[in-house]
Amino acid sequence: MSRSDDGPRARRFPARPESAARARRFVRDALDGAAPRQTETAELLTGELVTNAVLHARTEVSVEVRRTGGTVRVRVGDGRPDRPPVSQRQHPYTATGWGLALVERLAGRHGVDTAENHKAVWFELAPRADAPAPGPAGFAVPASGPTGSVTLVDLPFALYSASQAHRRALLRELVLAAAAAGDDNGVRPADLATAQDANDMITACVAAAAQDQHSGTDIRTLLLAVPPDVAPAVRTLRRVLDLAETAARRERLLSRPALPHLRAFHRWLFDEITGQLTGGVPGAWTLVPREPSARPSELNPWDARQVLAGRVPTIAADDADRIIAVNGPAADLLGRHPDDLVGQRITTLMPAHLRDRHVQAFSSLLRTGRPRILGRSIPLPALHSDGRLIPVRLFIQTQEAADGRTVFVAQLIPRSSTLGPSPDDSAWPEAAGHHGIAGHETDTATESAPVPAREPVPRRPPPVAEGPEGGREDRLARTALQRLALVADTYSALAAAPDAPELLRRVGEILVGRFADWYAVDLLDARDQVERVCVVHRDPAAPPSVTYEGALPPVSGTGKGPLPRALRGAGPLLLTDIPPDSGEGSALDARQSRLFAELGAHSAVVAPLQARRQVLGALTVARTGGQRPFTEEDLPLLGDVAGGLALGVDNAHLYQETRQIAERLQRSLLPALPRTEHFRLAARYAPSSATAHVGGDWYDAFMLPGGEAALVIGDVTGHDLQAAVAMSSLRNMLRGIAVDRQEPPGVVLRRLDLASQTLYRNATATCLYGMVRGTPGAAGAVTLHYATAGHLPPLLTTAQGETRHLEAGAGVLIGMDPEPPRPTGCETLPPHSTLLLYTDGLIERRGEHLDDAMTRLRRCTADLARAPLDVFCDEVLLRLGADSTDDIALLALRVTPP
Numbered sequence: 001m002s003r004s005d006d007g008p009r010a011r012r013f014p015a016r017p018e019s020a021a022r023a024r025r026f027v028r029d030a031l032d033g034a035a036p037r038q039t040e041t042a043e044l045l046t047g048e049l050v051t052n053a054v055l056h057a058r059t060e061v062s063v064e065v066r067r068t069g070g071t072v073r074v075r076v077g078d079g080r081p082d083r084p085p086v087s088q089r090q091h092p093y094t095a096t097g098w099g100l101a102l103v104e105r106l107a108g109r110h111g112v113d114t115a116e117n118h119k120a121v122w123f124e125l126a127p128r129a130d131a132p133a134p135g136p137a138g139f140a141v142p143a144s145g146p147t148g149s150v151t152l153v154d155l156p157f158a159l160y161s162a163s164q165a166h167r168r169a170l171l172r173e174l175v176l177a178a179a180a181a182g183d184d185n186g187v188r189p190a191d192l193a194t195a196q197d198a199n200d201m202i203t204a205c206v207a208a209a210a211q212d213q214h215s216g217t218d219i220r221t222l223l224l225a226v227p228p229d230v231a232p233a234v235r236t237l238r239r240v241l242d243l244a245e246t247a248a249r250r251e252r253l254l255s256r257p258a259l260p261h262l263r264a265f266h267r268w269l270f271d272e273i274t275g276q277l278t279g280g281v282p283g284a285w286t287l288v289p290r291e292p293s294a295r296p297s298e299l300n301p302w303d304a305r306q307v308l309a310g311r312v313p314t315i316a317a318d319d320a321d322r323i324i325a326v327n328g329p330a331a332d333l334l335g336r337h338p339d340d341l342v343g344q345r346i347t348t349l350m351p352a353h354l355r356d357r358h359v360q361a362f363s364s365l366l367r368t369g370r371p372r373i374l375g376r377s378i379p380l381p382a383l384h385s386d387g388r389l390i391p392v393r394l395f396i397q398t399q400e401a402a403d404g405r406t407v408f409v410a411q412l413i414p415r416s417s418t419l420g421p422s423p424d425d426s427a428w429p430e431a432a433g434h435h436g437i438a439g440h441e442t443d444t445a446t447e448s449a450p451v452p453a454r455e456p457v458p459r460r461p462p463p464v465a466e467g468p469e470g471g472r473e474d475r476l477a478r479t480a481l482q483r484l485a486l487v488a489d490t491y492s493a494l495a496a497a498p499d500a501p502e503l504l505r506r507v508g509e510i511l512v513g514r515f516a517d518w519y520a521v522d523l524l525d526a527r528d529q530v531e532r533v534c535v536v537h538r539d540p541a542a543p544p545s546v547t548y549e550g551a552l553p554p555v556s557g558t559g560k561g562p563l564p565r566a567l568r569g570a571g572p573l574l575l576t577d578i579p580p581d582s583g584e585g586s587a588l589d590a591r592q593s594r595l596f597a598e599l600g601a602h603s604a605v606v607a608p609l610q611a612r613r614q615v616l617g618a619l620t621v622a623r624t625g626g627q628r629p630f631t632e633e634d635l636p637l638l639g640d641v642a643g644g645l646a647l648g649v650d651n652a653h654l655y656q657e658t659r660q661i662a663e664r665l666q667r668s669l670l671p672a673l674p675r676t677e678h679f680r681l682a683a684r685y686a687p688s689s690a691t692a693h694v695g696g697d698w699y700d701a702f703m704l705p706g707g708e709a710a711l712v713i714g715d716v717t718g719h720d721l722q723a724a725v726a727m728s729s730l731r732n733m734l735r736g737i738a739v740d741r742q743e744p745p746g747v748v749l750r751r752l753d754l755a756s757q758t759l760y761r762n763a764t765a766t767c768l769y770g771m772v773r774g775t776p777g778a779a780g781a782v783t784l785h786y787a788t789a790g791h792l793p794p795l796l797t798t799a800q801g802e803t804r805h806l807e808a809g810a811g812v813l814i815g816m817d818p819e820p821p822r823p824t825g826c827e828t829l830p831p832h833s834t835l836l837l838y839t840d841g842l843i844e845r846r847g848e849h850l851d852d853a854m855t856r857l858r859r860c861t862a863d864l865a866r867a868p869l870d871v872f873c874d875e876v877l878l879r880l881g882a883d884s885t886d887d888i889a890l891l892a893l894r895v896t897p898p
Contacts (some may be wrong), residue, residue, distance in 0.1 A: 010064040012259070014052050017179040022051040023063050030065040031072060038125050041106050042072050048099030049076040049121050055082055055175060056200055058193060062120075070127035075113075077120035083200065085112055085121055095560065148228035150276045152206075152269070153284035153560075154570040157218045158301035158400040160206065163265050165404050166258055167199050169190065170244040174784035175255040185247040187240050195240035198233035201226065202273070218300045218402075221572050224273075231274040238270045249368045259368035259406060260294035263397055286568035287559060287701075292375025292397075298613060299569045301402040302409070311654075312612050313392075314414040317346045318405060321362055330412055333392075335385035346410075346418040351383050353871045354878075379686040379881045379888070381852035381874055382412060391415040391684065397613070409613070415686050500652035501533070507645055508536030516621040518542075518599050521609075522552060523649070524567060529554055530588065530617075537599060548595060553587035561589035562606040566618040572607035572635045583851065595620065603629035607642035611650035619645060666840075674703050678782050679829075679898045681709075682869045684877050686841075686888040696727045696765065697839045697887040702735065707773055710738050713837040713891050714767035714791065714814075726763040730756060730814070734769065745769045745787035746809065746822035753818040764815035766791035768837055772829075772893065780897025787824050789814045792840060795857060799832035801865040803858040834872060835863060835893040841886030842876070856880065869894045 009030045013019035024043045031039045047065060053061045059079035066073045085100055088125050100121075103110050107123035174192055178185045184192075209222040248257040258266070268288050276282060286299065298306070304325040307314045313330035325348055326338040334341075334349060341348075347355040361372055373395055381389035395629040399407050508519040518537040522530055530552040535545040555564045562573045564586065578601050581593035596604065601622035609617045619642045623630060673681040683699050696716025704710055712734060716727040730752065737751050749769055756763060770786035786794065786806070790813035793805040808825025829835055843853040860879050864872045873892050881888050 025117040147225035195237040198237040264294035293371040302399040504534040559586035600624040609646035611646040697889040710772040716765040746824035801862040841888040
């Protein structure tokens with residue numbers, strides 16, 4: 001018998017990890033004399049299939065090799081015919097699960113043979129193994145049998161794919177750790193086997209359900225046919241994964257632990273399977289309440305075009321901390337070109353003193369899965385190309401890419417104008433004294449006004465109405481015409497509308513006149529309250545729109561209908577059959593059902609309005625009477641209309657916010673800071689992370705005619721225009737009184753209180769006023785005379801890290817009682833010490849005692865006692881100012897002997 005026509009050679013291997021390597025050696029020996037490329041491919045595929053059998057079948061594995069006429073045929077069998085192989089969609093960054101995908105790509109032909117007690121996966125390699133002939137995809141779907149029904153509502157497929165790869169990697173690591181080092185990580189072998197079976201079952205069932213569903217969106221609702229008795233196995237899978245996550249966080253496994261949104265997704269997935277199999281009702285992923293760090297920024301797969309089209313400065317980075325996308329506003333903010341940033345480490349955008357800290361935090365996130373800054377608003381400086389520091393609020397969220405990677409999407413929301421130059425690394429950790437003067441900050445409006453109104457483009461004639469005799473090609477052609485006409489007219493209406501109510505009405509008239517019978521828009525406010533702001537109906541006899549407009553019930557956990565789901569980002573959702581209100585949903589579901597019933601809808605589409613990575617509301621369009629129902633072919637059109645409408649609403653809101661900010665903001669309240677030979681000053685101002693309104697916080701510093709420097713910090717009660725006006729007036733009055741009188745600070749504050757109560761009777765404010773001058777012959781020390789009006793005491797930190805609050809000179813708030821005299825305190829500030837004046841937004845947190853907050857501030861400044869003054873301010877704001885719901889103002893003085 002020639003070597004080109006060998007009989008079969010077979011061998012059996014135990015169900016142990018080392019069997020994969022032994023099987024590869026056996027194939028190499030059996031194919032001695034074959035083409036090297038053919039032998040290498042056969043070894044690779046055999047190793048993958050044996051590994052699959054060891055991990056999933058866990059029975060003895062048989063390998064048979066035959067070579068006939070130059071064609072190699074390999075069969076890998078196991079004793080689990082009830083576990084047919086299921087090929088999975090792989091993405092380039094997936095580390096495991098490539099076995100069947102490699103067979104499909106590299107083998108000329110492949111398939112699976114199943115007998116009563118045996119199963120074998122086989123493949124054939126032609127003489128030219130590098131160019132296989134096309135062959136059948138012979139891998140099976142899950143075996144049939146008794147099944148239960150599980151519905152996964154609003155399943156984000158990109159997130160599911162990432163979670164699937166993560167689960168598979170953790171389970172594989174547990175098997176290998178137990179086999180190689182005997183370390184079971186607290187998992188019993190029987191539980192690990194059960195967990196693998198449950199995970200394989202979930203993978204196979206989701207793959208089968210997704211294959212049957214032809215959907216143009218990544219957010220799907222899948223109906224799974226699962227074994228009815230699988231709930232205990234899924235609970236075991238959950239326990240095993242929890243133990244694996246613990247081992248991964250302790251770095252006992254090679255796999256990284258899951259990020260918060262993956263952990264939240266696993267909990268939802270397992271709860272849905274076990275809950276529905278025991279009689280529970282389906283719950284949509286979009287309606288699951290989650291912490292900010294566990295809430296991805298988008299349900300659809302990440303797309304660089306979303307970043308590039310955004311108006312908020314946004315940068316995206318991968319899990320290697322490298323920038324993969326930058327939009328124009330971010331590049332402009334940083335003084336760079338987007339192409340110069342892509343591929344760079346994200347640390348290139350940070351001042352040097354924050355880079356190590358970021359690397360440590362990012363590494364800790366990947367290593368432990370515990371977030372510190374995900375979903376939070378962090379005030380910090382970004383580095384401009386010319387060396388300036390740009391104060392921003394950094395807001396980072398995660399999003400899954402279509403290939404299974406996690407992308408970190410960061411918005412850089414400008415806080416104010418530029419700071420001074422970047423701190424000199426050589427000054428750290430030595431005492432500041434050689435660094436330049438700190439810059440000052442002035443808030444600026446960051447968004448431009450909307451496009452001025454212009455004459456709308458003449459409307460195009462509506463496309464010919466569809467008749468029942470129209471074929472698919474005719475419908476597609478008409479849909480294309482509708483798409484062009486509706487999208488063009490919608491954007492024309494958006495550009496011409498002067499405000500949000502008007503643009504909603506105009507778009508509604510376009511849709512109702514040519515595409516639907518009625519239209520409704522529901523918007524979310526800053527507190528996630530829902531309001532129906534616009535209803536437009538074709539029928540002139542219908543009740544007026546105000547009948548249906550107004551506040552709606554909030555989105556609750558019991559909401560299962562299309563409107564709550566769309567308000568959480570799902571959709572467009574097609575409703576081809578409008579069911580009556582069953583009374584089992586939420587109050588919001590009931591209101592939507594009532595709207596459908598009263599306006600006579602027989603089909604509808606509900607689409608989310610999303611802009612700047614946020615859901616602003618939902619659009620509902622419906623057809624009644626003899627109109628044809630909406631179909632899947634209408635969804636792209638309505639998705640485009642909803643996108644344009646969301647941009648219009650968002651632009652109107654941004655313009656209104658910008659105008660309000662411009663009215664409130666007094667640039668002169670954030671002055672240029674003076675400089676003397678005895679001390680240096682630095683200041684920071686961070687608006688609230690929860691609102692765009694400017695509050696009553698301010699700081700000030702100026703030189704008095706006698707040579708003293710005046711230091712001021714204050715906070716007017718309120719966050720409205722009246723508070724901003726009062727703040728501006730108090731600041732200017734205090735400047736005038738201080739320069740004119742040059743009296744002790746207590747007297748100056750008393751005069752300010754009297755003037756305030758005369759001019760602004762209802763205004764109250766806290767304030768601290770101090771006078772500082774160098775002290776000759778005191779080894780560089782300076783003297784502080786100060787008085788406070790209900791304000792938090794200043795904090796003195798020596799170069800040695802000793803801290804204390806200066807409590808003298810305390811008095812009541814401005815606006816309470818101007819008659820009693822106000823005391824003045826006096827303090828000598830030693831060389832290289834730092835005096836910090838601050839507003840309550842820096843330290844006060846709901847539910848926390850003020851003494852604890854002030855102690856936390858003292859610990860923070862003690863750690864930074866010898867940091868350069870700019871670094872001192874940045875770090876204090878970064879450590880204590882994250883997630884503050886109030887404005888923050890800081891004014892720091894560093895004593896610098898001549």
